[in-house]
Amino acid sequence: MTAPAASPPKSGLIRSSLLLSGLTLISRFMGLARDLVLTARLGASATIAADAYYTALAFPNLFRRIFAEGAFSSAFVPAYTKTLTGEGQAEADRIASDALATLAAATIALTLAAQLAMPWLMYVINPGYASDPVKFKLAIVLTQISMPYLPCMAIGALLSGVLNAHRRFIVTGIFPTILNLVMLVAVIPQTDPIRAAFAASVGIPIAGVLQAGLLWWGASKSGARIRLRWPKLTPEIKALISLAVPGAIAASAVQINIFISGILASQVAGGRAWTEVAARLYQLPLGLIGVAVSVALLPRLSSAVQANDHEDAQNATDQAVIFCLALTAPAAAALIAMPYFLIDGLFTRGVFTAIDARETAWILLNYGWGVPAFVLARVLQPAFFARADTRAPMRFGLISVAVNIALGLALFQVIGVKGIAAATSAAAWINVAQMALLLAKRGDYSPTKAAWGRITRIAAASTAFGALLGLASYERDWIEAPLRGINLAGLGAKEIAVLGVAAAGVAAYGLLLLAFRGITVTEIKAALRRRPGDAAVSTDL
Incomplete structure (x- = not known):
């Protein structure tokens, strides 16, 4: 019998999260470069290419988050960690190999079915496209191409x-950059919007094939020996499925709500493109912070x-909640205080017009x-998943989806596409409130008094930060005036102004956070320092 493996070391949560966030930041900057090129090539309301392409990107992404990332964040990691700790690497490899075979078979079957049914599915995904046969057909073809x-x-x-x-977080943090690199290489040579959408x-x-290949190599380097085999519904896989299905729904509630928002937005020319461009900015904190902390937190909680x-x-x-709020509260303040400044400065060029920027900003x-709320949901869910409870978060997720649909339909009739976004945000807060209340009721988790004090000080620092950015947005003309006529590596006055305000804002928030004692210098040093008895996150690939 294989001897049980030693318990995985307790790595510093903040250090793990910072490592993942730093690597994700590189990917997100490359993603921003990709999106700047795409919006310039595809536009929004002035062409059919943008709406069709963003459909092709959104549909496989939704299923990826539901059936892949959501399911195995909630079910596979705790089960694999438990087996690795208690029964050893060989048994963990067997379970991982069976899980891989089952997941691959299910998603390949789903992909083929979706590709065959896409002409009919498109009426559900984007009913607003039906009035434009050319856009409707283009969206079908591009989505069929992207589904693998x-x-x-x-x-x-x-x-x-x-x-x-x-x-081992290095490869996990690096692999998203491959998608951005491949798409930049594909799109940069294109000048026609339709050809750019196809490319x-x-x-x-x-990019998906290359990403899977890199992760396979990384898993092998970590000591895992996962084998390709025919799928078998072993007792362990049946148990995984019973946890994964509700967990997938729970972990993907935010993404389902965002996808529903896209369906409603398809009723307006350019609406899906506007929501996708906005997503590039508001999902940045989710990718940089929420996902990174969730990934680091779940194994430790398990x-x-x-x-x-x-x-x-x-x-x-407590660490995860405070860390997330310290970084997401100012991000929210920035998006509320200067949305048009950000969108116009970054994206208005080519066939993406000032009108598109205004609608996207709202x-x-x-x-x-x-x-x-988007980020806190990713932090609170592991508290359920680590305890093998995926049904309660699923129930809360479904409630938030129902709220999103009802409220989104009502607000869309009154204030248009921006009402859809407001409904998604409201649904996210309802989801978080439900999780927090149940965790507290069970005695599994509620913030300590010290944590609440820290949260209050972070909120105060973020409010002051938002006021400063609101002033910068109001005085935009004054900020840009001395920069007009400058061309720095292709960047003009509005781009330099946005980057300058962003850089100054980061420094200002850091000072405000220290001034309000949301965090101290000693705590920063402690978070980054490797403490005796705490094994560090492996920096091996």
Whole structure:
């Protein structure tokens, strides 16, 4: 019998999260470069290419988050970690191999079915396109091209879970950059919007194959030996499925709400493109902070729950909540205080017009106040998943989806596409409130008095920060005036002004956070320092 593996080391949660966030930041900057090129090539309301392309990107992404990332964040990582700790690497490899075979088979079947049914599915995904036969057909073809990305990312999600259980975060943080690189290479040479949309869509599955290959190599380097085999519904896989299905729905509630928003937005020419461009900014904190903390938190919570170490679970969750709010509250303040300044400065060029920027800015503002909830949902869910409870978050997620649909339909009739964004933010806060109340009722988690004090000071610092950015937005002409006529590596006055205000804002918020004692210099040093007895996150690939 294989000897049980030693317990995975307790790595510093903040250090793990910062590592992942730093790597994700590189990917997000490359993603921003990709999106700047795409919006300039595709436009929004003035062409049919943008709406069609963003449909092709959104549909496989939704299923990736539901069936791959959501399911295996909620079910696979705790099960794999428990097996690795208690029964050893060989048994963990067997479970991972069976899970990989099952997930790959399911997603390949789903991909083929979706491609065949796409002409009919498009009436559900984007009913607003039906009045434009050319756009409708283009959206069908581009989505069929992009769908093979789903099984690639399903395999990648499982391999990421293996790496996370081994505390190997480097490859997990790097692999998203491949998609951005491939799409930049595909789109930059294109000048026609339709050709650019085709090139970008073809690049999606190519990038998926490369990403899955990198993660497979990384998992092998970590010591895992996962084998390709025919799927078998073993007792362990049946147990995983019973946890994964509700967990997938729970973990993907925000993404389902965003996807529903896109369906409603398809009723307006350019509406889907506006929502997708806004998503590039408001989802930045979710990708940089929420996902990174969630990935680092779940293995640690799983280990703490297995060891019945309530104090470690409490401390880890407190750290995660405070860390997330310290970074997402100012992000929300920025999106609320200067949405048009951001969108116009970054995206208005080519066939993406000032009218598109104005509409996108309103959408961004209404998503902005939901940003802390989007991220907190990713932090609170592991508190359920680590305890093998995926049904309660699923129930809350479904309630938030119902609220989003009802409120979105009502507000859309009154204030248009920006009402859809407001409904999604409201639904996210309802989801978080339900999770927080149940965790407190069960005695599993509620912030300590010290944590509440820290949260209050972070909120005060973020409010002051938002006021400063609001003033900068109001005085935009004065900021840009001395920059007019400058061309720095292709950047003009509005681009330099946005980047300058952003850089100054980061410094200002850091000072405000220290001034309000939302965080201290000593705590910053402690978070980054490797403490005796705490094994550091592995920096091996």
